[in-house]
Amino acid sequence: MTLEPTEPELARWAADSRRSRGRRHPEPPAAPRGEHQRDRDRIVHSTAFRRLVYKTQVFVNHEGDLFRTRLTHSLEVAQVARSAARRLHLNEDLVEAIALAHDLGHTPFGHAGQDALHGCMAAFGGFEHNLQSLRVVDELEQRYLGFDGLNLTFEAREGILKHCSRRNAKRLLNGEPTGPAWRFVHDGQPTLEAQLVNLADEVAYCTHDIDDGLRSGLLELEPLLRLPLFARACEGDPRAAAGLAPSGSAFRPAGVDARADRRMLYQALRRLLSTLIDDLIAQTRANLRAADPQDVEAVRRSPGLVAFSAPIRANLDELKSHLFHALYRHPQVVETTAAARSVVTDLFTAYTQRPHEMPADHRGAADLPRAVADYIAGMTDRFASREHQRLTGRQAFAPVGG
Numbered sequence: 001m002t003l004e005p006t007e008p009e010l011a012r013w014a015a016d017s018r019r020s021r022g023r024r025h026p027e028p029p030a031a032p033r034g035e036h037q038r039d040r041d042r043i044v045h046s047t048a049f050r051r052l053v054y055k056t057q058v059f060v061n062h063e064g065d066l067f068r069t070r071l072t073h074s075l076e077v078a079q080v081a082r083s084a085a086r087r088l089h090l091n092e093d094l095v096e097a098i099a100l101a102h103d104l105g106h107t108p109f110g111h112a113g114q115d116a117l118h119g120c121m122a123a124f125g126g127f128e129h130n131l132q133s134l135r136v137v138d139e140l141e142q143r144y145l146g147f148d149g150l151n152l153t154f155e156a157r158e159g160i161l162k163h164c165s166r167r168n169a170k171r172l173l174n175g176e177p178t179g180p181a182w183r184f185v186h187d188g189q190p191t192l193e194a195q196l197v198n199l200a201d202e203v204a205y206c207t208h209d210i211d212d213g214l215r216s217g218l219l220e221l222e223p224l225l226r227l228p229l230f231a232r233a234c235e236g237d238p239r240a241a242a243g244l245a246p247s248g249s250a251f252r253p254a255g256v257d258a259r260a261d262r263r264m265l266y267q268a269l270r271r272l273l274s275t276l277i278d279d280l281i282a283q284t285r286a287n288l289r290a291a292d293p294q295d296v297e298a299v300r301r302s303p304g305l306v307a308f309s310a311p312i313r314a315n316l317d318e319l320k321s322h323l324f325h326a327l328y329r330h331p332q333v334v335e336t337t338a339a340a341r342s343v344v345t346d347l348f349t350a351y352t353q354r355p356h357e358m359p360a361d362h363r364g365a366a367d368l369p370r371a372v373a374d375y376i377a378g379m380t381d382r383f384a385s386r387e388h389q390r391l392t393g394r395q396a397f398a399p400v401g402g
């Protein structure tokens with residue numbers, strides 16, 4: 001009997017770490033850990049990963065302790081992706097590594113921060129958070145004596161670079177002709193593990209943003225109940241929809257216990273999660289049966305194989321569009337994002353004019369705008385706010401509880 005655990009059984013189209021395309025800087029094997037286990041471990045120990053706890057997902061970090069942050073979002077993506085990977089016999093370690101790293105390049109203050117930084121960098125090559133996530137694991141983490149970055153496997157890096165403009169892809173290919181940017185120029189797909197994390201991200205945020213949206217009071221129940229996906233999640237238990245409604249509402253008949261509200265919501269969200277994951281698995285199995293890829297390289301040449309069925313895809317798009325208009329563009333969210341945008345823009349101006357205000361390892365860079373963008377992108381929400389106050393003397397956000 002062997003004392004070391006072996007990797008769970010993998011399908012022939014799964015990424016097997018023993019056949020990885022390897023790392024940019026060759027290293028001795030990680031045994032008894034698999035190579036993708038080692039990727040995952042390196043990500044968990046990175047500085048950028050720890051900072052995710054103080055970065056905005058939708059709600060700015062100081063708005064409430066119960067809302068998702070980038071860290072808890074990443075953990076939920078990993079949970080969804082990992083449990084689907086197990087059922088599809090895909091590589092769970094690779095899935096987990098990609099999921100935990102997929103948002104490492106996000107700026108403070110969520111999409112508002114990213115849009116602002118992209119605007120500041122317009123004349124200097126722009127700012128894309130997926131590209132930044134790759135930059136974090138390839139260059140910005142400094143933990144090893146022999147190289148910059150975490151030196152992850154090709155497969156992990158390929159999954160982390162989820163999107164990339166053609167222009168940036170071509171620039172990346174100049175330095176690494178067969179690197180993870182290759183598929184954006186030659187229309188290839190990444191591993192099934194990377195495709196799965198991509199959709200697990202959607203499943204996770206659509207589900208948890210309903211929870212955070214209702215909790216914050218910014219989302220209303222009635223319009224949600226008109227969406228087939230959410231309405232179905234409340235079916236089968238007539239009290240579910242009723243129990244979720246604010247008391248006094250037509251949706252809550254007399255006799256429904258208000259204390260049950262949260263449990264009702266969680267039950268509906270669990271059903272929503274199961275519907276999405278079950279559909280994803282059934283459709284992906286059907287696609288795999290039809291395409292019958294012989295190995296990972298065949299997967300890379302095939303069209304995307306991890307997918308929802310057409311009806312669920314349509315339902316999910318409808319839900320996403322509702323969340324976009326009702327939550328992400330809610331006046332109260334937009335108000336805080338306007339403040340966030342000015343923090344990022346003011347910081348960019350301050351550091352480019354006065355590089356000595358940054359730590360020594362950022363101010364000496366040959367490409368100052370990029371070094372400033374890297375420094376700002378790495379900040380947590382609260383560090384960015386404090387720096388902004390120190391450099392401008394202004395307070396961007398109203399004090400909490402004030």
Ligand code: MG
Nearest residue numbers: 073102103201
């Ligand atoms: Mg995400």
